[in-house]
Amino acid sequence: MCLESIPKTLIIVPAYNEQDTIGKTLSSLVELKEEIRNLEICVVNDGSTDRTKDIVSTFDVVQLDLSQNLGIGGAVQTGYKYAYNQGFDIAVQFDADGQHKTSDLFDLITPIINDEEDMVIGSRFLHRTDYKGSKLRRIGIYYFYVILKLLTKKSYTDPTSGYRAINRHVIELFANDYPKDYPEPEVLMHLSRKKMRIKEVTANMQGRQGGESSITPWKSIYYMGKVTLSILMQSIVKE
Amino acid sequence: MDITIFSFIIVCIFFVIVIEAVRRGIFETKDSLIWIFTCIVLGVLSLSPGLLNFLAKFLGIVYAPSLLFLFGLLCTIIMIFDLTKRISKLNNKVILLTQELSLLKQDYQKHLNKTSKQRKENA
Numbered sequence: 001m002c003l004e005s006i007p008k009t010l011i012i013v014p015a016y017n018e019q020d021t022i023g024k025t026l027s028s029l030v031e032l033k034e035e036i037r038n039l040e041i042c043v044v045n046d047g048s049t050d051r052t053k054d055i056v057s058t059f060d061v062v063q064l065d066l067s068q069n070l071g072i073g074g075a076v077q078t079g080y081k082y083a084y085n086q087g088f089d090i091a092v093q094f095d096a097d098g099q100h101k102t103s104d105l106f107d108l109i110t111p112i113i114n115d116e117e118d119m120v121i122g123s124r125f126l127h128r129t130d131y132k133g134s135k136l137r138r139i140g141i142y143y144f145y146v147i148l149k150l151l152t153k154k155s156y157t158d159p160t161s162g163y164r165a166i167n168r169h170v171i172e173l174f175a176n177d178y179p180k181d182y183p184e185p186e187v188l189m190h191l192s193r194k195k196m197r198i199k200e201v202t203a204n205m206q207g208r209q210g211g212e213s214s215i216t217p218w219k220s221i222y223y224m225g226k227v228t229l230s231i232l233m234q235s236i237v238k239e
Numbered sequence: 240m241d242i243t244i245f246s247f248i249i250v251c252i253f254f255v256i257v258i259e260a261v262r263r264g265i266f267e268t269k270d271s272l273i274w275i276f277t278c279i280v281l282g283v284l285s286l287s288p289g290l291l292n293f294l295a296k297f298l299g300i301v302y303a304p305s306l307l308f309l310f311g312l313l314c315t316i317i318m319i320f321d322l323t324k325r326i327s328k329l330n331n332k333v334i335l336l337t338q339e340l341s342l343l344k345q346d347y348q349k350h351l352n353k354t355s356k357q358r359k360e361n362a
Contacts, residue, residue, distance in 0.1 A: 078342065081342060082342060
């Protein structure tokens with residue numbers, strides 16, 4: 001694919017206290033930006049209390065600075081709102097902790113450029129990758145896989161993956177309405193009810209390179225209950 | 240002291256507190272309506288044993304004053320439900336405001352950079 005022919009694409013990097021990793025992540029993204037003209041990077045600083053904001057300011061990227069911590073859903077949605085307002089054709093969610101690789105980006109956006117899919121998710125489990133997550137995490141991911149399989153009759157091998165690309169139509173949807181707490185699996189339910197085309201592609205992911213995951217074992221049990229409930233609600237909610 | 244008189248005194252004190260809160264602007268009038276309603280019904284019920292007994296008999300309650308508690312409890316649940324609804328609504332508004340503020344800040348920053356660049360070029 002010709003690098004010049006890529007439509008306006010925004011990479012959204014939600015960041016909450018990621019001072020250890022954000023620099024490295026942004027360096028690799030800025031490198032990519034030099035190759036692709038139509039690419040823009042947008043960091044959503046979700047009310048970080050460490051040096052995240054200062055580090056981001058040293059890069060040539062758009063920084064959306066949230067004055068209060070909104071959580072991952074609210075932060076990512078801010079990015080989608082920006083993408084919508086600025087007329088971007090594609091938006092890609094990209095983690096700040098160095099888990100995602102820029103080398104997979106083309107695989108994610110190609111089906112969207114060709115208008116074959118509305119959303120493409122980078123999956124760790126579609127094919128065998130080097131990913132080694134903790135057992136607990138794998139169980140959690142499998143749990144959401146089963147629930148979504150039951151409710152949507154479709155297989156999403158990595159429903160919690162935050163590496164995902166969407167087209168203009170879904171950007172508009174998300175700018176108006178986006179789940180708040182732990183949106184990744186919920187969004188799948190939401191979009192499949194709307195009969196959107198969703199596809200998974202293989203993405204290599206590393207364990208987080210530093211900082212702390214927002215999800216601790218105890219919290220994850222609470223989250224699983226909460227998200228299960230919201231997925232169920234999502235499946236009966238009125239359109 | 241009889242439970243009905245005791246609850247009437249408490250209801251009266253409460254009623255005064257609510258009215259005072261509205262007068263001082265701590266409560267909005269529309270928010271105080273359910274409180275005032277609760278106070279009046281509880282007050283009337285606790286002062287008229289006849290009505291209380293009649294209603295208790297009607298509902299099959301053996302110990303009439305427990306109707307007071309039932310009513311108080313129901314009102315409390317309604318109020319808490321109403322509060323939860325409002326908190327959710329407020330929460331959504333705060334998120335929306337924070338997002339819009341950040342977008343505006345970004346816009347403003349862009350504007351500032353542009354004008355300072357222009358100024359440098361003109362100088």
